[in-house]
Amino acid sequence: MRLANKVAIITGGASGIGLATAKLFLQNGATVVIFDLLHNDSVAELEKDFQDKAAFFEVDVTNEEAVMKSVNKVFEQYGKIDILFNNAGISGIGKIHELSQDYWNKVMNVNVNGVFLMSKYVVQKMLNRGGSIINMSSCVAEIGLEDRVLYAATKGAVLAMTKSMQVDYASHNIRVNALLPGTIYTPFVEKYLSTAENPEETLNGIKKRQLSDELGKPIDVAQAALYLASDESKFLMGSPLYIDGGAVFGKKI
Ligand SMILES: NC(=O)c1ccc[n+]([C@@H]2O[C@H](COP(=O)([O-])OP(=O)(O)OC[C@H]3O[C@@H](n4cnc5c(N)ncnc54)[C@H](O)[C@@H]3O)[C@@H](O)[C@H]2O)c1
Incomplete structure (x- = not known):
């Protein structure tokens, strides 16, 4: 019960990392409000x-009015918001000369503007x-990776933002x-694999x-989020926490 009596909002909590985190926070005593595009069977469970x-x-994190109204509603309903997990995000694949401005703006909008809007209203x-x-964020914020210029820019x-907000x-x-x-x-990675010429390779x-x-x-990742959400991490401020199997700092020769 590491989050007893805490109220958390998790964006993108209907799938993947957000869903696993929602479950772990709930198991640890938190009240969890998921903000996501679509309700699904996992959320119903x-x-x-x-x-x-x-x-x-049901909130699109890029829609300022929906974010503002929903954050206000959570606050009215539960009396406080202790934890915000800005987790919603989409991928962006391609080299810079191949990307359309619409695609660039779409990924920036969800991954960066979404964090701005959610934080703006929850911080209040x-x-x-x-x-x-x-x-x-992502370890892609720290390493160069083929075809990830847009995704890396967002992360x-x-x-x-994390450091300045802190x-x-x-x-x-x-x-x-x-x-x-x-x-x-x-599902984020499954979707990417489904578009690959040779998914296994x-x-x-x-x-x-x-x-x-x-x-x-x-x-x-949910375990790391639990640590950051709990008071156990009270001396962690403005920090990047890597959960990457050594992808950033390790190198195989
Ligand atoms: N899976 C990875 O390898 C990986 C690695 C590093 C970082 N991340 C980041 O972790 C986060 C979660 O990724 P995941 O792998 O669990 O992906 P996922 O696709 O399984 O889940 C993402 C969730 O975000 C929701 N979402 C997307 N756009 C939204 C919007 N505009 N408003 C509200 N909700 C929206 C989706 O509906 C979905 O439920 C993302 O920010 C992703 O960039 C993922």
């Missing part, structure tokens, strides 16, 4: 298992009592940290990025 501790709001509710904000922006809100007892996962096996290539020779699992 959480609502059934955890009753009124689990809730779903945290200013008086503090809280923990967890921003989803690098999120990492940079400075701005430290005096309000709000901690802001970032997660930098390596490749985690989720591509998967084997991705596995080799990690020292572990395996992809991470959503629960690996």
